[in-house]
Amino acid sequence: MTHHTDAERAEFEAWLEPSYSREKWHTGEYTDDTVYSMFAAWQAARRAPAAPVPQGVVEPIETVKYWRDAYANPQGDEHFMGHGMVVKIFDDYLGMLAAAPQPPEAAPVQLPEPDSYCFQHEETGLTQYVDAQQVEWGFEKNNPRWKRVGAAYSEQQVRELLAAHGIQERST
Known part of the structure; x- marks a missing residue:
């Protein structure tokens, strides 16, 4: 004891x-x-x-x-x-x-317009990236079997977003 x-x-x-x-x-x-x-x-x-x-x-x-x-x-x-x-x-x-002290509430992040979009074919499951300009011009309407699954950003866009929020980039 x-x-x-x-x-x-x-x-x-x-x-x-x-x-x-x-x-x-x-x-x-x-x-x-x-x-x-x-x-x-x-x-x-x-x-x-x-x-x-x-x-x-x-x-x-x-x-x-x-x-x-x-x-x-x-x-x-x-x-x-x-x-x-x-x-x-x-x-x-x-x-x-x-x-306990509570962390400050984070400000919402405003994402830039995507550089491109990822699409997946509904039958084959194949994926492809389509430039944002092509999507604006009607890619989805002209390709109904391709479904949009997410946005994609360029490396430069990601670097700018990190810098704007004070996040240090890690090297890989």
Whole structure:
């Protein structure tokens, strides 16, 4: 067990739900294995450096809320005795996420007109790129079996778009 002070133990026992045993061996360690493990985890959490929630990380918030509610025990069933600490951990976690700084909302990107378009033949699956001017002149109308599947941009257009949004180009 990690070294602790009497103040740490008192704080832990104040946090610990009353249903848990506070009985200790002659060594001062808790006799209940669950409480022993909880105290070790509690100490480790208090000694760990505070880590901010990384921006851009998608958290399964709905899952956390589901399990928080599952452990909440609004009916007071005996089966759930002691789960209040689990609920508190979930609440603390949700509170931490709510307090975390949110990334600024990104401005919408205005794409330039495509250089060309990618088409796919409905029967053969073959693809081809058709110059934007040819599309304007009626390529789709004159070739009904070719379906437009996406826009294509020149290397210069992509470089300009990256530069306009301050994105560094990576060499390959």
